[in-house]
Amino acid sequence: MHQMTDRLRDFIDRNPDLEPPYLVVDLREVERLYRDLKGDLPFADVYYAIKANPARPVLELLHRLGASFDCATVREIRDVLEIGASPKAVSYGSTLKKEPDIRTARDLGVDLFCFDCAEELEKIARQAPGSRVFCRILVDNTGADWPLTRKFGCEPMEAVPLMELAAKRGLVPYGLSFHVGSQQLEPLSFVRAIGTSSDVVGALRARGIAIEMLNLGGGLPAHYDRKIPPLANYSAAIKAGLDEADLNGGLKQIIIEPGRYMTGDAGVTVSEVILTAMRGDRRWVYLDIGKFGGLAETMDEAIRYRMVTPHNGALTTPSVVAGPTCDSADVLYEKNVYQLPSALKTGDRVHILATGAYTTTYASNGFNGIPPIAEYYI
Numbered sequence: 001m002h003q004m005t006d007r008l009r010d011f012i013d014r015n016p017d018l019e020p021p022y023l024v025v026d027l028r029e030v031e032r033l034y035r036d037l038k039g040d041l042p043f044a045d046v047y048y049a050i051k052a053n054p055a056r057p058v059l060e061l062l063h064r065l066g067a068s069f070d071c072a073t074v075r076e077i078r079d080v081l082e083i084g085a086s087p088k089a090v091s092y093g094s095t096l097k098k099e100p101d102i103r104t105a106r107d108l109g110v111d112l113f114c115f116d117c118a119e120e121l122e123k124i125a126r127q128a129p130g131s132r133v134f135c136r137i138l139v140d141n142t143g144a145d146w147p148l149t150r151k152f153g154c155e156p157m158e159a160v161p162l163m164e165l166a167a168k169r170g171l172v173p174y175g176l177s178f179h180v181g182s183q184q185l186e187p188l189s190f191v192r193a194i195g196t197s198s199d200v201v202g203a204l205r206a207r208g209i210a211i212e213m214l215n216l217g218g219g220l221p222a223h224y225d226r227k228i229p230p231l232a233n234y235s236a237a238i239k240a241g242l243d244e245a246d247l248n249g250g251l252k253q254i255i256i257e258p259g260r261y262m263t264g265d266a267g268v269t270v271s272e273v274i275l276t277a278m279r280g281d282r283r284w285v286y287l288d289i290g291k292f293g294g295l296a297e298t299m300d301e302a303i304r305y306r307m308v309t310p311h312n313g314a315l316t317t318p319s320v321v322a323g324p325t326c327d328s329a330d331v332l333y334e335k336n337v338y339q340l341p342s343a344l345k346t347g348d349r350v351h352i353l354a355t356g357a358y359t360t361t362y363a364s365n366g367f368n369g370i371p372p373i374a375e376y377y378i
Contacts, residue, residue: 002223004268004308004353005029011378012270012351020272020349021289022374025053025356027061029266034065037220037258040235044254047091049218050076052259052357053267057377059083062262070257074101077108087111091215093177093257095120095136095152102127114177116154121162125169132174133166134215135159137200139193144181144219145302153178156196160203167209175213175253176200182260183303184219187229187237194241201247213253222264222354225304260357267356269294269373273348274324283319285340287350290323290330292367294359295352298332308351311341319344325368 005026012024037046047070048062054076059069060083068089069080077090087109092102095116102113106128113128115121116136124133138153154162163173176197180189197214204211216238221228242254275286289295297303307321316339323330344350363372 002265002354004351005266007378008268011376012268018270018374018376020270021287021293022376023267023269023294023355023360024376024378025055025058025263025267027057027266027377030058030061030263030356031065033258033262033266034062034067036231037256037261040231041238041254041256044216044238044256047093047215047255047257048262049093049257049259050080051361053263053359054079054361055375055377056083058263059085068255070259074104074108077105077110081108091255091257093215097123099123099127106131112174115162115166116152118162118165121166121169121171125166125171129170130172132172134175134177134211134213135162135166135173136177136179137197139178139180139196140189141179141181141184143186143189144184145221145224146182146297148179148181156200157203159200160207163204163209163211164207173204173209173211175211175215175251175255177215177217177255179217180219182219183221183224185221185228187233189219190216190234190237191241191244194238194245194247198245198247201245201250210250212251213255214247214251215255215257218257218259218261220258220261222260222357223306224354225306262357264354264357267354267359269352269355269359271350271352273344273346273350275346276319276344279320282337283317284322285319285338285344286322286324287332288324289352289373290325290332292325292327292330292364293323293370294355294363294373295323295332296362297358301333301336304333304336305355306353307338307340308353309341309344310348311343315342316340317342324370327367 047068049070070093072094141147166173318337319340321332
């Protein structure tokens, strides 16, 4: 089971006076994860999904290592350009963009845009003429703890007339993209998605459109409360999918967009117990961080973080875990209660592992007067 790094543990031990909750991220672990991914998939261009953690030290590190960036907003685009990234290393990967934002991105030099419907395509044609575009298609998200279906992506074969329309509107029909779902625990999901993409590529070729790029999206998991397949299983599945689909020679670029994988395991949140109480026959443990403080992915108890306490290994009690705010929705785990040490008490520190991704940017800006979580990058 994945543990926090020695550098994280040392930082926490050396700074007992830091007021929780706070997040600390080990940048060396981010670098290791990036190098592991590039070593396994050397042919793929890494476009870091910066929504996972857009902290300046993370962006600067990945830029130095040679990463490109998947951005969802103009603000994110400006962030990566400010650290020296080239506009050519930016993908405006959101399928939901305001027209002025498309124009601003184009004026900043970005020329790679995502879409999944005709209306979005027309907006790009008006505001970023001549740009390269890629169409996001729906694929099976079975096996993902955080599915990304319904809201994004068109039915696969709908991409064919859309890419034809792109060409007619003076855009470059550059590629296809998909997302197998965040925290995807089935490596073979990539094989299925690449196969679906291959069918679309073949249909496009039959119409005289030879696309150049396939974007594999994200989905690579972090270590939470259960065992995950090793990275090698995912890279093997991706290679097998490309081989079976015979796409290796027909494409000029393969993109992968890790977010959670890149920073999740590199971070630990230090929290504090502010109350334990019996509510009927159930024990409740209240932490000083909850859904509105950065743990939004506990929604529907989809992501189950591992928690380390000073009493680990001692007798445990089934516990409901909740956050500190006055909102009754601020309950982290109630359907699937946690086994937490019976000795856990007010004032104890709790280390919430693998919180380097999708935490700081999910935190509210002062709900109940609680300030955003502090961040440290080492």
